[in-house]
Amino acid sequence: MRKVLVIGLLLTAVIYILPVFCGLLEQEEPLSIPQESVAADAEITESPPAEGEQTVTDESIVANGEITVLVDGEARTMKLEDYVVSVVAGEISPDFPTEAIRAQAVAARTYALYKQKTGRPAQHEEADVCDDPAHCAAFVDLKTEAAARWGEQADTAQDVIRQAVEDTAGQVLTYEGEPIVAVFSSAAGEKTERAVDVWGSDIPYLQSVDSPGGEACPKYYDAVVLTADEIRERAAKTLPSADLSGDPSGWFKASERSEAGGIVRMKFGGVEVKGTVMRTLLGLNSTNFTVKIDGNTLTFTTTGYGHGVGLSQWGAKYSAEQGQTYDEILAHYYPGTTLTTISTE
Incomplete structure (x- = not known):
């Protein structure tokens, strides 16, 4: 077609x-x-x-x-x-x-x-x-x-x-x-x-179809650790309208996930951003990620590779x-x- x-x-x-x-x-x-x-x-x-x-x-x-x-x-x-x-x-x-x-x-x-x-x-x-x-x-x-x-x-x-x-x-x-x-x-x-x-x-x-066996990939589970300042620096180049002032715990809001678990879109610094954009911005292995915030240190844990x-x-x-x-x-x-x-x- x-x-x-x-x-x-x-x-x-x-x-x-x-x-x-x-x-x-x-x-x-x-x-x-x-x-x-x-x-x-x-x-x-x-x-x-x-x-x-x-x-x-x-x-x-x-x-x-x-x-x-x-x-x-x-x-x-x-x-x-x-x-x-x-x-x-x-x-x-x-x-x-x-x-x-x-x-x-x-x-x-x-x-x-x-x-x-x-x-x-x-x-x-x-x-x-x-x-x-x-x-x-x-x-x-x-x-x-x-x-x-x-x-x-x-x-x-x-x-x-x-x-x-x-x-x-x-x-x-x-x-x-x-x-x-x-x-x-x-x-x-x-x-x-x-x-x-x-x-x-x-x-x-x-x-979306079932896909067993991926966990055998050495990079199936991965983590990227970034400081708040590092994220601000990256976002300034591609998402200048994102408001990343204040505590990082308020940066990530209202994420929408796909049936497979990947983030389709989310609010980042008050701006709606596609999951693929966030993946590139943060240097992640996939869009299927979670974030853990400890002060000014943010740990992004991913599932899957690609x-x-x-x-x-x-x-x-x-x-x-x-x-x-x-x-x-x-x-x-x-x-x-x-x-x-x-x-x-």
């Missing part, structure tokens, strides 16, 4: 505002975690489309097999499947179960195709997508970065990632015949967030460990969508 695609396009500038994948270490590329053991699935075989899956050749959703990517400021045209390999390498650990990696591959491919079809943004008019996870998605050039990323396990890690992409080659998620805005984040809370609660636009397939909409990577890990297949995982996190096979040649 074109309307849904247009609405979704408006979200892309903020979809990846903060890192989506939960790392065990702080890194410049926080969409990866150090590897302790990587095991490839030697029994993977190709299979025909499952029952309920479509094979589509309609011109409206068939890719031309290539995509232009802005990498380190340089526009590169490459095969779509090669791009998906680089995104999966940046977005999810090869240590995760195979079915979770396959789910990530489909989501990454779908999002790339969606971006390509909706037109190049002002941020990079020379390319369909970029390597900035704050705008599009993470990107790892395996030719130059694999060894530094995974050390002695680099070959095995690459094999796992490439196999997952190959197993799902050409598969995307569609809604009413169009590729969806297949957003994902590291670890949702007990439920995923609705798009309307995070970005203000209701997307039929981005609704915006929480769509696929939860740690939720996918848990689901795969419980025996679910990647198509079942995708159907759960993007309800009402269809797994579609397109031509990428």
Whole structure:
């Protein structure tokens, strides 16, 4: 549905505002975690489309097999499947179960195709997508970065990632015949967030669903400690109309939470502010937070890591460990969508 695609396009500038994948270490590329053991699935075989899956050749959703990517400021045209390999390498650990990696591959491919079809943004008019996870998605050039990323396990890690992409080659998620805005984040809370609660636009397939397993993420629970003066300094730049005089206990009023627990909007210094704005202002892992005030020291405790909409990577890990297949995982996190096979040649 074109309307849904247009609405979704408006979200892309903020979809990846903060890192989506939960790392065990702080890194410049926080969409990866150090590897302790990587095991490839030697029994993977190709299979025909499952029952309920479509094979589509309609011109409206068939890719031309290539995509232009802005990498380190340089526009590169490459095969779509090669791009998906680089995104999966940046977005999810090869240590995760195979079915979770396959789910990530489909989501990454779908999002790339969606971006390509909706037109190049002002941020990079020379390319369909970029390597900035704050705008599009993470990107790892395996030719130059694999060894530094995974050390002695680099070959095995690459094999796992490439196999997952190959197993799902050409598969995307569609809604009413169009590729969806297949957003994902590291670890949702007990439920995923609705798009309307995070970005203000209701997307039929981005609704709140149960998402167990996120608590395994090392950053699922986190705390940020700030002084009253630090908050005043930050707010002065982005929310100058907020009245942050007096005792901090009077700053936070009338918060509205989503079904998943995230703050949709709240009164901050007498000004109504969106939860996403507060998350950015305070440097929090999610909008699902509480505050404890001790004099001039404020402690913000968060649950979940990322915006929480769509696929939860740690939720996918848990689901795969419980025996679910990647198509079942995708159907759960993007309800009402269809797994579609397109031509990428």
